[in-house]
Amino acid sequence: MVLRNMEHSSVDLLDVLAFVRVVETGAFSRAAERMGMSKSIVSRRVARLEEQLAARLLTRSASGAQPTDAGQAYFERASNILCDLDAAREVVAGAVTQVAGPIRLTGPLSFGIEHLAPALADFAAEHPRVELDINFEDKAVDLIAGGFDLAVRLGTLEDSALVSRRIAPSRRVLLGSPAYLDARGRPEHPRDLHAHDHLLYGNEQWRFRVGNRWDSVRLKPRLRADNGEMLRAAAEAGLGLCVLPTFIASHSLQGGTLEPLLRDFPLPEGGLHVLMPPGRAVTARVRALSDFLAGRFGPEPAWDPCWGAGEC
Numbered sequence: 001m002v003l004r005n006m007e008h009s010s011v012d013l014l015d016v017l018a019f020v021r022v023v024e025t026g027a028f029s030r031a032a033e034r035m036g037m038s039k040s041i042v043s044r045r046v047a048r049l050e051e052q053l054a055a056r057l058l059t060r061s062a063s064g065a066q067p068t069d070a071g072q073a074y075f076e077r078a079s080n081i082l083c084d085l086d087a088a089r090e091v092v093a094g095a096v097t098q099v100a101g102p103i104r105l106t107g108p109l110s111f112g113i114e115h116l117a118p119a120l121a122d123f124a125a126e127h128p129r130v131e132l133d134i135n136f137e138d139k140a141v142d143l144i145a146g147g148f149d150l151a152v153r154l155g156t157l158e159d160s161a162l163v164s165r166r167i168a169p170s171r172r173v174l175l176g177s178p179a180y181l182d183a184r185g186r187p188e189h190p191r192d193l194h195a196h197d198h199l200l201y202g203n204e205q206w207r208f209r210v211g212n213r214w215d216s217v218r219l220k221p222r223l224r225a226d227n228g229e230m231l232r233a234a235a236e237a238g239l240g241l242c243v244l245p246t247f248i249a250s251h252s253l254q255g256g257t258l259e260p261l262l263r264d265f266p267l268p269e270g271g272l273h274v275l276m277p278p279g280r281a282v283t284a285r286v287r288a289l290s291d292f293l294a295g296r297f298g299p300e301p302a303w304d305p306c307w308g309a310g311e312c
Helices: 002-007 013-025 028-035 039-053 069-097 109-126 178-184 190-195 228-236 246-255 284-297
Strands: 058-061 064-067 101-107 130-136 150-155 163-170 172-176 198-201 207-210 213-216 221-225 241-245 259-261 270-276
Touching: 013 028, 013 039, 013 058, 013 064, 013 069, 028 039, 064 069, 101 109, 101 284, 109 130, 109 150, 109 246, 109 284, 130 284, 150 284, 163 284, 172 178, 172 228, 172 246, 178 259, 198 228, 221 228, 228 241, 228 246, 241 246, 246 259, 270 284
Parallel strands: 101 130, 101 150, 198 221, 198 241
Antiparallel strands: 058 064, 150 270, 163 270, 172 241, 172 259, 207 213
């Protein structure tokens, strides 16, 4: 019943605070000075509170103001509530300024295992008061419904109300094994790809920048998979050509088990993003993790050391 009445109450907390300050100081003038208001405004606020409560809360006199019996009872409850509100404010202020408490994060599976996992372990070691709850999956989960504070996503973002921060580029490269390319030839132009076998991530399409336009390639899939490591293994086994994110391909490129192809015809470039739910105060711990990931992976990720020069 009390809560139901509160829902329909139009009591202004500043009116309550004005009344409490008058009782605490014993005078409207001293309460006004403490609140940084004029005496007349404090008086009007208290009068409005009395009108809304339909009760006389103060006995006014030339020497000051004293609470009535009803006013004293209201003062005791109201002052406790105001103290609780102040304590709640301090709790929130602490959450906003201290790197401590829980962070629930979601990220893509392959990138999560290869790169996010060691990064998050290092962040946790730096901030022992942070509690990490981590979810890795390639499906783009609902941050709000899932109760996530932060998401790491790759590629091109769809229009979203989420708060996004691009921390690094996300590049892809066309690849083939040396043995496959020795046997089938190395394509010099996207139009040469029709003569090759293709290893595809789901229903992806391949588009290459040719001059001032984007050209799509007609694909002949030999294998489809929903995992980049599977495609990398198939390409290394000589089953065909595939397009992979460079964070998956980097080890194979460095080791020579896969070669980059058609470097003069770029594929669309995406980004590595940190996302947060809208309308939520960013706590110090979430801000610290976002900054940590930006420093760890950006502005140019370590797995693309030679990308700017166009050579690997």
